[in-house]
Amino acid sequence: xxxxxxxxxxxxxxxxxxxxxxxxxxxxxxxxxxxxxxxxxxxxxxxxxxxxxxxxxxxxxxxxxxxxxxxxxxxxxxxxxxxxxxxxxxxxxxxxxxxxxxxxxxxxxxxxxxxxxxxxxxxxxxxxxxxxxxxxxxxxxxxxxxxxxxxxxxxxxxxxxxxxxxxxxxxxxxxxxxxxxxxxxxxxxxxxxxxxxxxxxxxxxxxxxxxxxxxxxxxxxxxxxxxxxxxxxxxxxxxxxxxxxxxxxxxxxxxxxxxxxxx
Numbered sequence: 001x002x003x004x005x006x007x008x009x010x011x012x013x014x015x016x017x018x019x020x021x022x023x024x025x026x027x028x029x030x031x032x033x034x035x036x037x038x039x040x041x042x043x044x045x046x047x048x049x050x051x052x053x054x055x056x057x058x059x060x061x062x063x064x065x066x067x068x069x070x071x072x073x074x075x076x077x078x079x080x081x082x083x084x085x086x087x088x089x090x091x092x093x094x095x096x097x098x099x100x101x102x103x104x105x106x107x108x109x110x111x112x113x114x115x116x117x118x119x120x121x122x123x124x125x126x127x128x129x130x131x132x133x134x135x136x137x138x139x140x141x142x143x144x145x146x147x148x149x150x151x152x153x154x155x156x157x158x159x160x161x162x163x164x165x166x167x168x169x170x171x172x173x174x175x176x177x178x179x180x181x182x183x184x185x186x187x188x189x190x191x192x193x194x195x196x197x198x199x200x201x202x203x204x205x206x207x208x209x210x211x212x213x214x215x216x217x218x219x220x221x222x223x224x225x226x227x228x229x230x231x232x233x234x235x236x237x238x239x240x241x242x243x244x245x246x247x248x249x250x251x252x253x254x255x256x257x258x259x260x261x262x263x
Contacts, residue, residue, distance in 0.1 A: 009182060009189055010208035016249060018115040019183060019210045023247050023258035025057045026117030030108040031261040033079065034123050039100045043081040047092030050079040050108060059112040062187050072230030080107035080120075082232070087175055087216050087224055087241040089231040100126035103136060105243040109187055116183050118212045119259035120245035131219060132240055135172065139217040139242035142166045146195075146215065150248055150255040152207045160197030163215050167195070175216035175241070177224050177233070183210045183247050205250050210258065214245030 011019065033050055054061050061078040068075070075089070082090030082105040083098070090096075090105070098104060107120035122136050146163040159180075167174050174195040182189030191203045195215050205211075218224075220239035227234060235241050248255040 009184055010206050011184065011210055012208075015115070015184070016208065016210065018113050019117065019247070020249075020258050022059065022110055022112040022115045022117035023119070024117070024260065024262050025054070025059050025112050026108050026110045026119050026247075027259040028261040029053045029057070029110065030106055030119050030121060030259075033106050033108065034121055037098065037104055037106075037123050037125055039098055039125055041098045042094050043083070043090070043092040043096040043098070043104070044094040046081060046106075047077050047079050054078065054108075054110050057110075057112070059110040062109040062111045062116055062118075066187070068231070075231060081105070082107070082241075082243070084240050085235045085238050087218070087233045087235060088178055088243060089233055091229060091231060098125045101128055101132065103128060103132055103240060103242060107243065107245070114185055116185070116187050117259060118183055118187065118245065118247050120214060120243050122242040122244060134170070135217065135219045135240055136242045138167060138170045138172060139215050140244045142215040142217065143213060143244040143246060146213050147246065147248055147255050147257065150205065150211065150213060150250060152205055152250055152252045154205050155200055156191050156193050156202030156205065157197040158199050159213060160194045160202070161199045164196040167215065167217050173218045173220065173222045175218060175224060176222050178216055180212050180214045180245070183212050207250055207252050209250040210247060211250065212245055212247045214243065216243045217241060
């Protein structure tokens with residue numbers, strides 16, 4: 001059961017351990033898939049390898065058959081694979097073949113022993129140009145900068161503001177249509193964690209909370225659009241995007257990153 005701190009879920013020690021186990025699986029699968037990325041690979045095959053790896057750990061994909069809205073229908077992939085201007089929720093396809101200079105975001109969410117592990121990473125296929133390289137580097141750095149503010153007694157807005165300021169300082173923009181979130185028995189729990197906001201605002205963080213922090217950064221402007229499949233979110237201006245995500249445990253000190261691959 002979840003204890004409550006205000007209206008926000010705080011996990012018991014046993015629940016934290018179960019989230020941790022799920023996160024290790026998610027991170028290990030993500031790491032293996034990212035190492036497979038190469039020119040000529042199609043995203044359907046990458047998704048099917050994700051399915052195989054997840055099931056090999058005795059886990060299940062939390063993405064597969066997920067219903068976000070009646071209009072979109074059930075999500076058909078086992079992982080989310082988003083290329084270049086696709087921000088999130090890209091669907092693996094035999095027609096999508098990776099080319100040198102592309103970037104691809106691999107987003108892996110698993111359920112293991114009733115608990116969720118959630119993480120994502122953007123990698124460049126081969127070598128990217130200067131703008132693409134800076135975009136990916138800035139997004140990853142923004143994630144860790146945001147995590148540094150994720151500690152008990154701080155507020156969600158402290159994380160949000162840190163990410164926003166870091167990204168905008170580097171001449172890019174944060175996506176405003178999607179947010180980070182709590183992680184537990186469900187893929188999306190309270191609190192919501194936007195990548196923009198005001199310091200000192202939002203719910204207070206408490207030790208024992210497990211949350212996913214996930215900067216989604218556009219090289220151009222913030223607006224996005226949803227594709228005809230009802231799922232794939234792309235930048236409205238067609239410029240590239242990047243996305244990094246860790247699930248972390250709030251403590252009295254520095255946050256513990258839970259999505260670390262097994263050794």
